[in-house]
Amino acid sequence: MTRPFAAPRPLAAAAMILTAMATMGLIDNYVRVIAETTGLWQFHVVRSSMCLGLLxxxxxLTGTRLQPRHWGVVVARSAILSVALVTYFGALVLLPISEVIAGLFTAPIWVLLLSALFFDKSLGRVRIVAVIAGFVGVMLVLRPDTGTLTWLTALPLISGVLYALAQIATREWCAEETALTLLFGFFAALGLWGLVGLAGLSLFPQPVPAGPEGFPWRLWGQMSVAAWGWTVAQALGSIFAVGLIIRAYQIAEASFVAVFEYALLIFAVFWGYVLLGQTVDGWALTGIAVIVGSGAVMVLGTRGAATTEIPAPATPEATPGPQAR
Known part of the structure; x- marks a missing residue:
């Protein structure tokens, strides 16, 4: 489906993504407070209800269009992105967190591949190098235990693929939609998944460990005052951050924007240090430096406009037949 695009604004998109990652890195440090007394699916329902009401x-009040111009693409994008995140949260229950986050952070690599294979995009060498370098930096920070790899390890990879596809779709399918419309669709889809999760736990109750460990299995907890406060903060912060992410993907190529999502790890480490006194070792600091370097390479390559392009794979229609060879 062809959409008329506005002129790309890569540096503005990079600034939006970095601001969004800083916001998410801050509020996500307090998910553990919410998880003390709340259930995961309860959290999705409550937060989504707050977000949908605010939107x-x-x-x-502002007269902003909320109804999609093209229902099909908005529903499809919302479904893909929500399935990606539900798969991610499901993997968190079954796998070490470092493996799950590492799998999700393969998304920029999938953005490159999917952009070339299915959306006929040309990929510059600068982008390829920056994406690979950023992923190496992620591995240095997380250092997942490869000795524990099982078939379940595919879950976070699937999450990364779906997340990448949804973000590509933001520009390729939904360029004519407002960020508000896409935000509403995203939170509506997550809210529906929350209801599905609650229904599942109602039919098949599970043992619920005390504290944050019971987060995925708790049906409907008695939320503490702190949990309510941080859920409100999550709602407001998520609207702000996800809105910036959506807009960033609308005004620049996905293969450019995706690199800057690696910054989430940097901000998570930063806020963990500032708020909780958590420290990192030399390997993690090296990884952070590599991530920063990959973003700098991307920005400098864009400003220089001297990127050597690798053509995307030819579409079947453009591939010469035997008679043309």
Whole structure:
């Protein structure tokens, strides 16, 4: 489906993504507080209800369009992105967190591959190098235990593929939609998944460990005052951060924007140090330096406009037949 694109604004998109990652790195440090007394699916329902209500009020007050121009693509994008995140959260229950996050952070690599294979995009060598370098930096920070790899390890990889596809779709399918419309679709889809999770736990109750360990299995907890406060913060912060991410992917190529999502790890480490006094070792600091370097390479390559392009794979229609060879 062809959409008329506005002129790309890569540096503005990079600034939006970095701001969004800083916000998410901050609020996600307090998910553990929410998890003390709340269930995962309860959290999705409560947060999504807050977000949808706030977005509806904002749309009404400002006269901003909330209804999609093209229902099919908005529903498809919302479904793909929500399945990616539900798969991610499911993997968190079954696998070490470092492996799960590492799998999700393969998304920029999948963005490159999917952009070339299915959306006929040309890939510059600068982008390829930056994406690979950023992923190496992620591995240095997380250092997942490869000795524990099983078939379940495919779950976070699947999450990364779906997340990448959804973000490509933001520009390729949904360029004509408002960020508010896409935000509403995203939170509506997550809220529906929350209801599905609650229904599943109602039919098949599970033993619930005390504290954050019971987060995935708790049906409906008695949320503490702190949990309510940080859920409100999550709602407000998520609207702000996800809105910036959506807009960034709308105004620049996905293969450029995706590299800057690696910054989430940097901000998570930063806020962990500032708020919780958590420290990192030399390997992690090296990884952070590599991630910063990959972003710098991407920005400098874009400003220089001297990127050597690798053509995307030819579409079947453009591939010469035997008679043309």
């Amino acid at each position: 509806a009020i904002y749309a009404r």
